Amino acid sequence: MEKKFIKKLFVIAFALIFTLGIILTGCGNKNNEQASIPASQKEQTKKELAQGVTDTTVKIGTTLALTGPVAVIGTPMLHGMQAYFNYINDQGGVNGRKIELIYKDDQFNPAVTVQKTQELVEQDKVFALVGTLGTPGLLASMDYIVQKGIPNVYQGSGSSKFAIPFKKNYFPVQPNYTTEGHVLAQYAVDNLNAKNIVVIYQNDEQGTEGLNAIKEQLEKLGKSDLLKAAVPFNTTDVDFSTPVLKAKEANGDVVILLGTAKPLAGIAVKAKEIGYKPQFLASYVVSDLTMFKLAKDAWNGAIVAGWAYPIYEKTKDEPKVKLFYDTMAKYFPNETPSGYHVAGWIAAQTFVEGLKRAGDNLTWDGFIKAMETFRDWNDGLAYKLTYTETDHSPQRAMYFMKAIYKNENEYTYEIITDYIEPK
Structure with a gap:
């Protein structure tokens, strides 16, 4: 955020606590099979490379606490994501594909998080999990996600274990x-x-x-x-x-x-x-x-x-803050936007930016490479995100x-x- 604003603004800042992450799934190994496919079928096969992806949609999922005491965080985080995805879909989606979000309540229970994550990946066949919440559950499911190789963008947690040691398919956002x-x-x-x-x-x-x-x-x-x-x-x-x-x-x-x-x-x-x-x-x-x-x-x-870009009365006229408030008012008019909504919004923004950069032929490898082109990305409500081929460390400035x-x-x-x- 520009220095001239930061010293004078009031903010609803963001709990982030806590905790938010996303899991992307696909079948990247099919890339090696393409050479043996007849030329007449190549175009169709390209569009079958990633699970959860069709010509017109990309299906993603998330696990959050939607019941129990942590639901006060999980529910607004989910609504923040839904609001941004609705905004994107209203414009026709990303590269011609609209985003479908499947969400599951993990009750902030690590065992349930693992179960629901596996369901989303193996049964629902989502391309990605976006904005998952909670350090215990995210750590419990981490080995499974790493083994699958699915991109995982924005963990709702500050644990450094998502970035250290380096994990090719993990893209933390909030500071650890x-x-x-x-x-x-x-x-x-x-x-x-x-x-x-x-x-x-x-x-x-x-x-x-x-x-x-x-x-x-x-x-x-x-x-x-x-x-x-x-x-x-x-x-x-x-x-x-x-x-x-x-x-x-x-x-x-x-x-x-x-x-x-x-x-x-x-x-x-x-x-x-x-x-x-x-x-x-x-x-x-x-x-x-x-x-x-x-x-x-x-x-x-x-x-x-x-850590996130501040939002409040004196920043409401800034384009990216105004977009947040206007979109939340459109889709969730009875809710007062909070830091938890912002967390979900940022998770969705980061994922969508990766989709835009990945282009039409959507695969896990392509998505990861696209995310690794971020250099001080500052268009959303996060601050100066950078990912390289060897470093996926989250935001460091606070x-x-x-x-x-x-x-x-x-x-x-x-x-x-x-x-x-x-x-």
């Missing part, structure tokens, strides 16, 4: 937790002048990867002594007295929060209850306005990371926002920095 941990530590030292850092982290992939990255960056900066305590919690916890009291006992003036919305809101509320007022510095996973509804004034003043809570009806995030990359 390692990048974020580096940026959070750097910001705490350079911008907040932290004296005593405490990390309160979710005891899972997100929290542990982020904590390790914070330690790495502090060591790199020669500031390892600033980390006074690292306190875990579980997603099932309802009482956050222990982590908050431990942070207070360590005299933490900057408390870095790594986790999802509900527990982090509980931590902020508990801190307010006992009169503990550190500077909270939180993961982009909780950058959606949901935090204000959960924590209310306890979230006021928190600083939160962001910015920071400050939570402003006035009352139950007035709250927002205000951007306070430009995009920052770890040193």
Whole structure:
């Protein structure tokens, strides 16, 4: 985002938490069979190379939590994708093909994610899975996807395992937790002048990867002594007295929060209850306005990371932001667009851009090669995506926002920095 905008805008930023990815399937091995096919049949065979593809359609799928507590993320993410695909289909589709999206509820259960992924690939014969959600399920299905060789674009997760080690068929988009941990530590030292850092982290992939990255960056900066305590919690916890009291006992003036919305809101509320007022510095996973509804004034003043192009009143006239709002209003008029909608929108945008570049003869190999032509792609709501033949690392740049809570009806995030990359 241009520097002249980033410092003055207010934003609904995006939880991304969390977690979003896409799986593309086809039959790339048929390319080697083409030489033995009679010339009269070659044109027809070209159009049969990838499953889920016809002359007029390309069928894709996704798995998200559409029931249970994580449905508050999965449902708007799905609607964000549907809105963008509807917009594209209204224009005739991509290269003459309209996009058909099949979605399945995985309940945020890894075993169900694996089952539904296999169904989509082997029974529904989709060409791609787009915008799948949830670190546990995406990691559980990763070996299967790698073995199949299907392109996988935008995982709804910040796990670095989708990019490291390199996987030819994976195209992460949102920053991974390692990048974020580096940026959070750097910001705490350079911008907040932290004296005593405490990390309160979710005891899972997100929290542990982020904590390790914070330690790495502090060591790199020669500031390892600033980390006074690292306190875990579980997603099932309802009482956050222990982590908050431990942070207070360590005299933490900057408390870095790594986790999802509900527990982090509980931590902020508990801190307010006992009169503990550190500077909270939180993961982009909780950058959606949901935090204000959960924590209310306890979230006021928190600083939160962001990564997607900001959307709010003052950016609505920018073409790519206006398109988002107008399209959401057309297809989902009763919903207030959120960061979760944006996540789905970005997943769909990234996939569609790959389709456009792949051309008419749609195969897995062709799609992967097309994705590898991205160089600082900035036309959508993601920021400067680049993929090469040897590196599919996601976005590295992030910015920071400050939570402003006035009352139950007035709250927002205000951007306070430009995009920052770890040193």
